[in-house]
Amino acid sequence: MPESDSRPASNLPPLSLHIPEPRYRPGDTPDFGDIVVPEVGATPRPSEDSKPDAMRDMCYGLVRVLDFDGQAKGPWDPKIAPERLRAMLRYMMLVRAFDDRMFRAQRQGKTSFYMKCTGEEATSVASTMALDRSDMCFPSYRQQGILITRDYPLIQMMNQIYSNRGDHLLGRQLPIMYSAPEHGFFSVSGNLATQYPQAVGWAMASASKGDSRIATVWCGEGSSAEGDFHSALTFATVYNAPVIFNVVNNQWAISSFSGFAGGERTTFAARAVGYGIAGLRIDGNDPLAVYAATQWAADRARTNNGPTLIEHFTYRSEGHSTSDDPSAYRPSDEPTIWPFGDPIARLKQHLVTLGEWNEARHEAQRTELDDLVKTTQKQSEKLGILGHGMHQPFETMFQDVFEEMPWHLKEQCDQMLAEQEAKFGPNWKPE
Amino acid sequence: MMAETKTMNMIEAINSAMDVMLERDPNTVVMGEDVGYFGGVFRATAGLQKKHGKTRVFDTPINECGIIGVAVGMGAYGLRPVPEIQFADYIYPGLDQLVSEAARLRYRSANDYICPMTVRTPFGGGIFGGQTHSQSPESIMTHICGVKTVIPSNPYDAKGLLIAAIEDNDPVVFLEPKRIYNGPFSGYYDRPVEPWSKHEASAVPEGHYRIELGKAATVREGEALTILAYGTMVHVTKTIVEEMGVDAEIIDLRTLLPLDIDAIEASVKKTGRCLIIHEATRTSGFGAELAALVQERCFYHLEAPVERVTGFDTPYPHSLEWAYFPGPVRIATALTKILKD
Numbered sequence: 001m002p003e004s005d006s007r008p009a010s011n012l013p014p015l016s017l018h019i020p021e022p023r024y025r026p027g028d029t030p031d032f033g034d035i036v037v038p039e040v041g042a043t044p045r046p047s048e049d050s051k052p053d054a055m056r057d058m059c060y061g062l063v064r065v066l067d068f069d070g071q072a073k074g075p076w077d078p079k080i081a082p083e084r085l086r087a088m089l090r091y092m093m094l095v096r097a098f099d100d101r102m103f104r105a106q107r108q109g110k111t112s113f114y115m116k117c118t119g120e121e122a123t124s125v126a127s128t129m130a131l132d133r134s135d136m137c138f139p140s141y142r143q144q145g146i147l148i149t150r151d152y153p154l155i156q157m158m159n160q161i162y163s164n165r166g167d168h169l170l171g172r173q174l175p176i177m178y179s180a181p182e183h184g185f186f187s188v189s190g191n192l193a194t195q196y197p198q199a200v201g202w203a204m205a206s207a208s209k210g211d212s213r214i215a216t217v218w219c220g221e222g223s224s225a226e227g228d229f230h231s232a233l234t235f236a237t238v239y240n241a242p243v244i245f246n247v248v249n250n251q252w253a254i255s256s257f258s259g260f261a262g263g264e265r266t267t268f269a270a271r272a273v274g275y276g277i278a279g280l281r282i283d284g285n286d287p288l289a290v291y292a293a294t295q296w297a298a299d300r301a302r303t304n305n306g307p308t309l310i311e312h313f314t315y316r317s318e319g320h321s322t323s324d325d326p327s328a329y330r331p332s333d334e335p336t337i338w339p340f341g342d343p344i345a346r347l348k349q350h351l352v353t354l355g356e357w358n359e360a361r362h363e364a365q366r367t368e369l370d371d372l373v374k375t376t377q378k379q380s381e382k383l384g385i386l387g388h389g390m391h392q393p394f395e396t397m398f399q400d401v402f403e404e405m406p407w408h409l410k411e412q413c414d415q416m417l418a419e420q421e422a423k424f425g426p427n428w429k430p431e
Numbered sequence: 432m433m434a435e436t437k438t439m440n441m442i443e444a445i446n447s448a449m450d451v452m453l454e455r456d457p458n459t460v461v462m463g464e465d466v467g468y469f470g471g472v473f474r475a476t477a478g479l480q481k482k483h484g485k486t487r488v489f490d491t492p493i494n495e496c497g498i499i500g501v502a503v504g505m506g507a508y509g510l511r512p513v514p515e516i517q518f519a520d521y522i523y524p525g526l527d528q529l530v531s532e533a534a535r536l537r538y539r540s541a542n543d544y545i546c547p548m549t550v551r552t553p554f555g556g557g558i559f560g561g562q563t564h565s566q567s568p569e570s571i572m573t574h575i576c577g578v579k580t581v582i583p584s585n586p587y588d589a590k591g592l593l594i595a596a597i598e599d600n601d602p603v604v605f606l607e608p609k610r611i612y613n614g615p616f617s618g619y620y621d622r623p624v625e626p627w628s629k630h631e632a633s634a635v636p637e638g639h640y641r642i643e644l645g646k647a648a649t650v651r652e653g654e655a656l657t658i659l660a661y662g663t664m665v666h667v668t669k670t671i672v673e674e675m676g677v678d679a680e681i682i683d684l685r686t687l688l689p690l691d692i693d694a695i696e697a698s699v700k701k702t703g704r705c706l707i708i709h710e711a712t713r714t715s716g717f718g719a720e721l722a723a724l725v726q727e728r729c730f731y732h733l734e735a736p737v738e739r740v741t742g743f744d745t746p747y748p749h750s751l752e753w754a755y756f757p758g759p760v761r762i763a764t765a766l767t768k769i770l771k772d
Contacts, residue, residue, distance in 0.1 A: 019485040025468070112559035112749070163750035171750025174561030190563025191521065192493055225492035227524055255469030256490050329469045386559070386750060397743065397751050408714065412743045419760040 020259030022330065030331045032339050040067040041074025045292075048300040052278045059269040059279035062313060065288035066346050070353035078130075078292040082356040088129055088287055089347045089357070090365060091149045092121040096344060097369040098144065098154065101377055102161055106175075106322045110385040111161050113175045117142045119317035119335060122287040122343035123248045124218070125149045130294035131216060136206075138186045138199035138217040141176060142248070150183040154376045164384035165391040165430060170399075175386075192223035196232035196245070203243035203301075204235070214242040214301040216294075221268050221311075222253020225261045233275040233309070242301035244294065245309040247271075248284065250316035255329040269311035277307050284312030285340040287347045314340070393430050394420050434636040440627040441612045444586035444635045445475050445551070448593035449513060451639050453483040456511060459597060461488045463498060463515030463551075472517060473553060473612060495525035499550065503533050506546045513597055519554035519606060520566045533602040534577030549596040549603045555663055555710055556747050557610035557620070557756060565747035567711035572604045573688045573720065579603040579644060580687040584611070584665040585632035588685060591642030599644060608662035618667035618758045647691035649698070653680040656704035656769060659695060659721055661685065664708045664757070671762045677770070679706075687717055695721070696728050703734040706769050710757055713741040735772035740765045 024030040043061045046054070065076050072079075080088070099116040106114040117124065124145030128137065137146050147157060159166035161175040169179060179187035186202075189195060199217030206213050219229060224247050236243055247268045251258050261268070272279030278300065282289045290312060297308035317335035319326045326332075351357030384391040398405060398413040405413070420428065439447060452459045461476055461483075467490040470477030480488040491498050495516055502512035516522045522529070533546045556565035572580040581596055581603055583589035589607070596603040610616050614624045627633040650665060655678040660668045665683045672679045680698050684691065699705045705725045707718040718739040725737050740757045748755055 017486045019467075019489045021468075021485070167750075172562070172746070172748050174559075174563065174749055177561070190561065191523075222493045225494040225497070227494060227496050253464075253493055254472065255465045256493075260490050260492050262492070323472070390751065390754070392751060394751065394754050397745055397748050397754060401745050409744060412713070415761075416743065416754060419764070420754060422760050422764075 020264055022257035022259065024331050026327060026329065026331055028331050030334050030337060032337060035339055037339055038062050038064065040064045043076065045075035048296055048303065049305045052272065052276050055278060056273055059267055059273055059281055061281060063280055063282040063289045063293055064286055065292055066286045066350055070349040072288055072350060076289060076292040078288055078295060080291065082354060085347065085351055086357065088126060089351060091125045092344050092347065093365060094369050095121045095125060095145045095148050097373045098148065101373045103322065111175050112386055113322055114161065115141055115176050115321045116318045117144060119342060120248060120250055120284065120314050121145055122290045123246065123284045123312040123314060126287040126290035127246065127294045130291045131298055134184060134213050136184045136202050136213060136215045138195040138215060139188055140195065140218045140220060141188055143218050144176065146185055147178060147180060147183060152180050152183045154373065155380050158377060158380035159383055162380060162385045163391065164380065166380065166383040170396045171392045193219045193226035193228040196228045197235060199243050200232045200235045200241050203241040204239050207242055212302065214244065214298060216244040216246065218246040218248060220253060221247055221249035221258050221261050221263060222256060224268055224271065233271065233277060236307040237275045237277050240306040243307045244297040244301060245307060246312060247309065248312045248314060250314050252316045252330065254320045254324060267311060269309060272309035277309050279309045281311045281313060283340050284314030285343045285346065287343050391430055434638045436634040436636050438628050438633050439586045439635040440633065441586050441589050442473060442475050444590040445593055445607065446477060447635065447637065448590040449476065449479060452594060452597045453479065453487055455639060458509060458511045459513060460505065460510055461513045462491050464491055464493055464517045466490060466515050471515065473609065495521055496528055499525035499528040499533065502548045503528060503536065503546055506548050507544050511547050511597060513549045513551060516550060516552040518564050519552040519568050520563045522552055522568065529578065530575050534575045537601065538577060545600050546602045547600045549605050551605045551607060553609035554606045555608045555610050556752060557616065557663065559749060559752060561749040562746040569606055569687055569711060570715060570717040573717055579689065581644060581685065582606045582608065582662045582687060583685065584662050584683050585630065586627055586635050587632040588642055590635050591640050592685060594639060595641040595644050610663045611666060615666040616663050617670040620753050644686045645689040645691055647685055647694040648683045650681040650683050651679065653678040654702060655679055656706055657682060657698040657702045658706045658708060659684060660708040661687065664710055667758065668708050668762060671759050675763060675766060677766055692724060695725065699725055699729040700732045703732050704769050705737045706740065706765055707737065708740045708757065708762065710742050712744045713739060714744050716741055735769050738765050738769045
């Protein structure tokens with residue numbers, strides 16, 4: 001066995017181990033001046049049936065539509081009608097209002113956990129709007145925007161967050177791990193990138209049945225390091241699966257910056273190149289770019305031209321979750337100086353520039369959505385909050401492990417019910 | 432061992448063990464998700480990168496297969512890697528590297544290569560972590576041939592066992608019961624948590640010491656029955672035994688593999704009764720192995736069937752966590768039954 005501290009004699013230069021390090025830590029003054037912001041319109045729009053190797057540059061550029069002057073420009077402009085732009089703005093604002101309220105509910109001790117998507121609203125809302133309502137979504141844990149855009153009842157999301165008696169997941173899952181098949185939303189796992197190959201499998205199934213529906217899937221840049229991500233891309237290219245891969249590059253995976261997922265050397269869109277998959281790198285804070293890229297990829301998939309990997313270049317404005325404290329590892333002003341601004345502010349500015357929106361309507365909508373969330377929250381809390389009473393019949397713990405309950409679970413269920421009677425008395429009922 | 436001691440909780444003791452080993456052995460390296468600058472999501476590696484440098488304590492990509500796989504390679508070079516898997520629930524993508532590679536390297540190469548790796552990982556429930564932050568996969572580890580499995584139950588043991596694990600030349604899975612990181616748990620979720628500082632095992636020597644792997648500890652001597660437990664359940668068990676006034680002998684296994692069979696055999700032959708308590712699911716749990724060993728070795732001394740108190744065979748539920756957890760009522764019921772039999 002070689003001994004590491006007795007290096008063989010050699011006149012070769014010593015090797016050195018590179019450990020990635022973000023440029024700025026707490027106390028530093030961050031400067032994103034070196035991030036390349038290409039001109040809007042500078043990035044060409046290839047046709048949806050382009051060969052992946054003919055569009056490699058798309059993996060290293062940045063698709064932009066909304067300029068900082070509020071105008072939509074260039075070949076990627078999806079030319080969305082004002083009515084639909086207003087709907088997009090409304091959904092993004094609703095996501096933010098919902099996040100703020102639920103984050104506060106966790107801080108008030110009403111539930112165990114919450115995750116916001118502040119600054120990343122466009123990556124799920126605009127993306128979902130560009131899909132067909134019947135397309136299947138395999139979310140990671142920060143895509144509440146999908147459910148909200150598909151008009152999933154807010155109260156059902158809250159009931160899940162509170163694990164209360166209205167929670168159709170019966171309090172089994174950690175808050176925000178929703179499941180909504182009727183809204184084309186797969187059950188959220190707490191494990192990372194596991195949904196990636198599953199989306200490919202769904203897409204392969206759809207293709208094998210001659211269906212017209214496609215699958216989409218999301219993960220963060222951090223979890224693109226997982227093996228599942230690479231398994232998914234391999235299967236997708238082998239079977240030319242009708243799937244859209246979204247990598248939400250929000251720069252941070254808890255405390256680890258994107259360099260720990262390989263971001264120092266290349267882009268995440270460029271992962272597509274090695275697999276022979278079309279890749280697009282886009283401004284994830286530009287709702288129109290997200291819409292346009294998703295529409296391009298959906299058209300491509302639907303016409304049997306294969307999968308697309310979209311890197312949404314964005315920034316996680318808040319902590320990873322309610323269990324995280326980002327001030328321990330990054331400068332607190334990074335979110336505010338992010339060169340691509342805020343997706344809601346940018347879409348608002350665009351609508352104002354078009355003469356289709358104004359400050360008064362914006363404020364009125366914000367108030368209306370805050371009130372909607374608050375009113376819904378009150379209704380949900382009537383069905384209970386976590387930790388204050390047991391909201392599910394105890395025997396639900398044993399249901400759904402299998403379709404039919406085997407003898408050993410029946411036995412254990414009886415044991416558990418006897419324990420609850422010993423604890424709470426014979427007349428106990430869920431609150 | 433009369434070295435200087437300091438009051439430490441589990442996290443601080445585990446941190447101190449790695450600190451001591453990083454100091455003593457230039458081949459020791461610590462790595463994992465968020466363990467570097469940030470110091471780990473449970474703070475177990477806080478300050479270690481600053482003190483020992485970025486090439487000795489560093490963050491990794493989110494890829495458990497990679498974390499364990501590169502640790503195998505580092506071990507082949509001659510390093511002594513201490514990878515962290517952020518939650519035991521996330522170890523499964525790394526299982527092939529653990530089962531097929533790390534565990535068999537010595538055997539398949541007839542000692543050409545070894546894997547002196549210690550995988551640290553927090554496990555167990557009681558923190559409202561739902562099914563992906565609460566599991567107890569220890570019996571998956573003990574079922575692998577070639578991996579040692581260690582579970583401490585207090586700060587003093589955690590440090591001594593972790594140092595022994597890091598110094599061990601075989602792969603060790605070091606499972607840290609996260610419910611007791613900050614204080615021993617009585618089993619009563621509605622009572623305030625007592626800090627470690629009130630527990631004698633929080634007096635931890637600051638320097639190097641070892642607790643030999645494969646040695647159990649007798650937490651409480653008694654004549655009426657033997658209770659085998661480990662991790663969080665040691666404290667829950669002790670609370671209930673004291674409340675009920677049962678003269679139980681409680682054995683904290685500390686190492687599940689290799690197991691201290693002599694301590695178990697001697698105790699069960701003395702008391703004639705054996706209750707096994709773990710939080711993990713019941714079927715094919717480590718309790719099944721213990722029950723088999725006890726009946727093989729102590730059958731003619733047994734006055735009652737060996738009993739098990741365990742978690743149920745369902746995924747760990749979020750809101751019904753305390754109905755799932757093998758708490759006071761389940762333990763008391765089993766104690767009453769086994770003493771009556």
